[in-house]
Amino acid sequence: MAGTLLAPLSGTPLERLVQVAMERGYTAQGEMFSVTDMGRLAQEALGCQAEVLYGGLGGPNRDHVLQHLVAGHPLLIPYDEDFNHEPCQRKGHKAHWAVSAGVLLGVQGMPSLGYEEDPELPGLFHPAPGTPRQPPSLPEEGSPGAVYLLAKQGKSWHYQLWDYDQVRDSNLQLTDFSPSRAADGREYVVPVGGVRAGLCGQALLLRPQDSGH
DSSP: OOHHHHSTTTTOHHHHHHHHHHHHHSSSSSSOHHHHHHHHHHHHHHHHEEEOOSOSSTTTTHHHHHHHHHHHEEEEEEEEEESOOEEOTTTTTTTTEEEEEEEEOOSSOOSSSSSEEEEESTTTTTTTTTTOOOOOOOOOTTTTTEEEEEEEEOOOOOOOOHHHHHHHHHHHHHOOOOHHTTTOOOOOOTTHHHHHHHHTTTEEEEETTTOOO
């Protein structure tokens, strides 16, 4: 999904991604418990720039993540998936990947130049294509209901809006390997230090190869 966002016309088949991941020893069953390995896979198979984010989606990382999304680049986030695909907290037992393709920001004033109002939803503004624009001022951390990620999990048919803080909190508590997976008799590739070392508080920022940092 992230590859489609990075290069809409080229598209890398899923089979190719799985094949490369298995050849490199990143996965046994299609699982991916390492953000670092996912970054290496993205760079090799998608030909993009990959930056691993450490220390969670909050604090000083928050503005960096939001500016990345406002610029139109995809974000890959490991999180615990609830029955409706939304983020929850299960200590990593339901760990999955989601791709975020955008962000909905609640801002106080009308956006500056470079945005146009949605024809059907008054008060919703989109970046105007091909127009230079001033990025909106980002809402302060802790202000209620101000930031939502436009996100999608692989098994879901459609994008959902997830509260940024819920995604941040789910990502920060990925510590344990699922007991049901551990007991299913199959082999999995889990990094040294387990799920906590491979996924907890980490995310992956992807950019086209030719874009600036």
